[in-house]
Amino acid sequence: MSALSQMGAVTGMNLRSIPRRLGSSSVIVIGIAGVVGVIVAVFGMTRSLSQALVDTGRPDRAIVLRSGAQNETSSTLLVDAFATIKNAPGVARTSAGDAAGSAEMLASVNLIRREDGAQAAVGVRGVEPTSATIRPEVKLIDGRMFRPGLREMIVGRGAQHEFKNLEIGDHVGLRDSVWTIVGIFESGGDANESRLFADAQTLMSAYKRTAANSVTVLLESEASFDEFKTALTTNPTLSVSVERERDYYQRQSEDANTFFDLVTTFVGIIMALGALFGALNTMYSAVSARTVEIATLRAIGFGASGVVSSVLVEALLLSFTGAVVGAAIAWLLFNGNTIGIGNNVGTLVFQMRITPALLGSSVLLACIVGLLGGLLPALRAARMPVATALRATA
Amino acid sequence: MKYLPLIWAGLWRKRVRTVLTMLSVAVAFVLFGVMHGVTAGIDQIINQMSDSRLRIQSRVNITEALPIAHLGRIENVPGVLGVGYYNFVGAYYQEPRNQISAGAMDMSRQTALFPEIKVPDGALDAMARTRDGALIGADLAKERGWKVGDRIPLRSSIWMRKDGAQDWTFEILGIYSWADGRVPSNEFWINYQYFDEERTFGNGTVTIYFARINDPAHSAQIAEQIDGLFANSANETQTQNERDWLRGRIAQIGNMAFFVNAIIGAVMFTLLFLTGNTMMQSVRERIPELAVLKTYGFSSSAVVLLVLGEALLLCGVAAGIGLGLARLAQPSIFRAIGAGGLALPWSVIGTGLGVAAVVAIISALPPAWRTQRISIVDALAGR
Amino acid sequence: MTALVSIKQVYKSYVRGKQRVEVLHGLDLDVEKGEFLALMGPSGSGKSTLLNLIGGLDRPDKGEITVAGQRIDQLSSGQLAKWRARHVGFIFQFYNLLPVLTAERNVEVPLLLTKLSSRERKRNVQAALDLVGLADRAKHKPSELSGGQQQRVAIARALVADPTLLVCDEPTGDLDRETSDSVLQLLELLNRQQGKTIVMVTHDPRAAGHASRRLHVDKGSLGEAPVGAAA
Numbered sequence A: 001m002s003a004l005s006q007m008g009a010v011t012g013m014n015l016r017s018i019p020r021r022l023g024s025s026s027v028i029v030i031g032i033a034g035v036v037g038v039i040v041a042v043f044g045m046t047r048s049l050s051q052a053l054v055d056t057g058r059p060d061r062a063i064v065l066r067s068g069a070q071n072e073t074s075s076t077l078l079v080d081a082f083a084t085i086k087n088a089p090g091v092a093r094t095s096a097g098d099a100a101g102s103a104e105m106l107a108s109v110n111l112i113r114r115e116d117g118a119q120a121a122v123g124v125r126g127v128e129p130t131s132a133t134i135r136p137e138v139k140l141i142d143g144r145m146f147r148p149g150l151r152e153m154i155v156g157r158g159a160q161h162e163f164k165n166l167e168i169g170d171h172v173g174l175r176d177s178v179w180t181i182v183g184i185f186e187s188g189g190d191a192n193e194s195r196l197f198a199d200a201q202t203l204m205s206a207y208k209r210t211a212a213n214s215v216t217v218l219l220e221s222e223a224s225f226d227e228f229k230t231a232l233t234t235n236p237t238l239s240v241s242v243e244r245e246r247d248y249y250q251r252q253s254e255d256a257n258t259f260f261d262l263v264t265t266f267v268g269i270i271m272a273l274g275a276l277f278g279a280l281n282t283m284y285s286a287v288s289a290r291t292v293e294i295a296t297l298r299a300i301g302f303g304a305s306g307v308v309s310s311v312l313v314e315a316l317l318l319s320f321t322g323a324v325v326g327a328a329i330a331w332l333l334f335n336g337n338t339i340g341i342g343n344n345v346g347t348l349v350f351q352m353r354i355t356p357a358l359l360g361s362s363v364l365l366a367c368i369v370g371l372l373g374g375l376l377p378a379l380r381a382a383r384m385p386v387a388t389a390l391r392a393t394a
Numbered sequence B: 001m002k003y004l005p006l007i008w009a010g011l012w013r014k015r016v017r018t019v020l021t022m023l024s025v026a027v028a029f030v031l032f033g034v035m036h037g038v039t040a041g042i043d044q045i046i047n048q049m050s051d052s053r054l055r056i057q058s059r060v061n062i063t064e065a066l067p068i069a070h071l072g073r074i075e076n077v078p079g080v081l082g083v084g085y086y087n088f089v090g091a092y093y094q095e096p097r098n099q100i101s102a103g104a105m106d107m108s109r110q111t112a113l114f115p116e117i118k119v120p121d122g123a124l125d126a127m128a129r130t131r132d133g134a135l136i137g138a139d140l141a142k143e144r145g146w147k148v149g150d151r152i153p154l155r156s157s158i159w160m161r162k163d164g165a166q167d168w169t170f171e172i173l174g175i176y177s178w179a180d181g182r183v184p185s186n187e188f189w190i191n192y193q194y195f196d197e198e199r200t201f202g203n204g205t206v207t208i209y210f211a212r213i214n215d216p217a218h219s220a221q222i223a224e225q226i227d228g229l230f231a232n233s234a235n236e237t238q239t240q241n242e243r244d245w246l247r248g249r250i251a252q253i254g255n256m257a258f259f260v261n262a263i264i265g266a267v268m269f270t271l272l273f274l275t276g277n278t279m280m281q282s283v284r285e286r287i288p289e290l291a292v293l294k295t296y297g298f299s300s301s302a303v304v305l306l307v308l309g310e311a312l313l314l315c316g317v318a319a320g321i322g323l324g325l326a327r328l329a330q331p332s333i334f335r336a337i338g339a340g341g342l343a344l345p346w347s348v349i350g351t352g353l354g355v356a357a358v359v360a361i362i363s364a365l366p367p368a369w370r371t372q373r374i375s376i377v378d379a380l381a382g383r
Numbered sequence C: 001m002t003a004l005v006s007i008k009q010v011y012k013s014y015v016r017g018k019q020r021v022e023v024l025h026g027l028d029l030d031v032e033k034g035e036f037l038a039l040m041g042p043s044g045s046g047k048s049t050l051l052n053l054i055g056g057l058d059r060p061d062k063g064e065i066t067v068a069g070q071r072i073d074q075l076s077s078g079q080l081a082k083w084r085a086r087h088v089g090f091i092f093q094f095y096n097l098l099p100v101l102t103a104e105r106n107v108e109v110p111l112l113l114t115k116l117s118s119r120e121r122k123r124n125v126q127a128a129l130d131l132v133g134l135a136d137r138a139k140h141k142p143s144e145l146s147g148g149q150q151q152r153v154a155i156a157r158a159l160v161a162d163p164t165l166l167v168c169d170e171p172t173g174d175l176d177r178e179t180s181d182s183v184l185q186l187l188e189l190l191n192r193q194q195g196k197t198i199v200m201v202t203h204d205p206r207a208a209g210h211a212s213r214r215l216h217v218d219k220g221s222l223g224e225a226p227v228g229a230a231a
């Protein structure tokens, strides 16, 4: 018999005996299912969080901050700088012929979360009218746009979903002023969708501020970035840093994720270890339950490879089954869930998206764990001295 | 106790299996210990926060400043013993990535309010004399290698100087530290008066006020009274005692406890299954041995207890190892999230061992129960 | 001499599927105190069944079994367990030592059910191992001992709690001739010197030769067996 058909024969024989060993076989299935479920859930959350942030930025937009500032909140740009920045080379024009730049102010307001009634911060972004050209992804889905000069705001769908009292017609108290919600917008599930938008001028005058936090510009093309950046950073009257918006949000997502990555990696490693021990356990007992059978096969003249592959295939099949079950449960439970994670200046509301790539890689991980768990027992089975094994259970 | 050797030996009948089961149980309890350790640690920190000190910030959001003029009005509220204030100054040293957490305050008010701040003799007087003096935290001093007498140029992306200079340069006059070590001593403290006079905007405002009150039991009323002073003004306040404030702050992060419990639930379920299976196999293999014990007069319940004892021992030892590792890891985990060193509370270890016992009993009960039905005669005859 | 074990009109049958196997029907037997009784007979004749009844491992369907003046046929299984702990030492064909325990721990097992202190237990275990000549193997696991040595450990375990009665089911069934002889000599010694009452099932006429009385079991009834008769 060829080595391959031997393997097939032994493996087939082995798989047919699984129903007799259902108890211990299910350990590997359930163990792996638990691990894959948790890993998919945890990584699904952190991946979705960073995706929401990364999606906010575009390569053909640039964000200008005070030099040294790590983010918008810790940046101040004085009014005098606005015109220089907006009119720098490389900035696109709106249909009306204005420079496509928006000097923006960020504020925060504490609102009540729907879920637990706790207070949490929501970001308020003051934007200029050019913002419509700069951010075409922001689309009104209900109500109307705020009117410059009036204390009106539009609310992102994410923020509205997460917080109470953000319906059209509701009032939001900012500093010394009451604002009315007049519209609801969506922007593809990005970070802006977790915010309130208002007119920058009106917001700054309500806050009696003469400085903005940032200027965001639409570039003529992705390639114009270098020209724009050089123009601003070499200008001695300015002290600013210029970043592609995509890179800026990429950095924000990395900052947000250092903590979560730590947690998820820790949980992932621990759980994979636990699953590995479980798989080893199952496969060792599977091998010992088949001692006589394996020894008999070897005595008849079957090669070691058939025995090894039969154990490996069993481990692989069981862990694959477990992985699919776990991934399916996690997908059913968590996919599409809305999650809000925040700090004291804002809350990021995002949808949990369990991607095929994540499902695929966790199933792959599970299969590797299963294979590793099968390897040692398989080698042990192959090395079992035939004579003693046959006698052992005589 | 005299049965211990018997139970212990039974456990090691299949060495590999027991070791692997123990490892998976241990690993699960590392996770249990760390996750519950973090939540319990946070609770512990919350409970140790003072409820006789109030924090007064803008009602809108912490990023909104309050006028310094509130100071006198807060001081006059009955029950308030002393008031201090703090202005957050985001700064960096040389490079933006060297973030320095700086704060401008009235140093003598601050140390009066927070007796747990340790400042060397004379440093307060020196601060009062030196406009551009600074007190820095011991951790910060160690990290950067700064010492008293050094002049440190800081920069800020928020605050600009009236004279247009980039650098805010301060002379270090002393090193402070927090008495109990739970709060990291890593800030750079400067004189509010100097900072306020030098900055271009935001003058006459502070980020937050602190007030010490005479009776924690009245903290809610006093807070209400303070907020009442500024209701419907341009600068409404929100006053909370420190403990409630921190609790709210943690709640802002999102529902952590749910996530922790969901993960631990999944892990424990898996574990139950694993241990249950181990016990089932081990009992099945040993039916003749258990029958021998019965011939020698071990009662059915004694055999049940032996099997349960074995599971308890297995889970207990493994959980002990796992929780021990978690306890070793805990202080570095807390340091990583910036909360000072904190030992894994014994209550978590106790709960963990309790959970281990429950896992052991639930998983071993079915096979243990089945031993009662062992017929000695059949088992000995191999039937 | 009074009968230590008295069996009167004992019936025992097993139901296997729809079939009913009558093993013992109306059996009578007296075993005197200090006797070394050998039970012989063909396979399936009911020897082990009878021995299990004497040892209190099983209960008869009908009839009386009295051991040392106590009726044991009516006891509950819990009461039987306590009774066995006090009165019976068992020796099996395949030794049935606990593989994970050392020889001395194996011997100690019956003593765990007594109120003896750990020091007293140790002393008794030592004495029992001395008696079977295995004091030097106290720390060995069964897998490190020969069959004969294992059986000696099993005998020490049967003796250690000083039972009223020793019950042996084919104690030499798995041993070669020489080892069998030494195990049997040991049993004989225990019977002669310590006055232990022993009931032993065996197929081997040579083994039966060491006993003080031989009975032949056939189809559930008893008859005297001549010395050296074929099993």
Ligand SMILES: Nc1ncnc2c1ncn2[C@@H]1O[C@H](COP(=O)(O)OP(=O)(O)OP(=O)(O)O)[C@@H](O)[C@H]1O
Pocket: B377, B378, C014, C015, C016, C021, C023, C041, C042, C043, C044, C045, C046, C047, C048, C049, C050
């Ligand atoms: N638990 C049981 N269930 C069904 N049948 C049984 C049971 N125990 C014994 N028997 C039957 O009772 C009869 C007597 O069995 P027993 O074990 O007493 O024979 P034995 O004389 O000891 O035989 P051997 O010399 O082979 O050990 C046999 O036919 C056996 O099959």
Ligand SMILES: [Mg+2]
Pocket: C047, C048, C049, C169
């Ligand atoms: Mg028999």
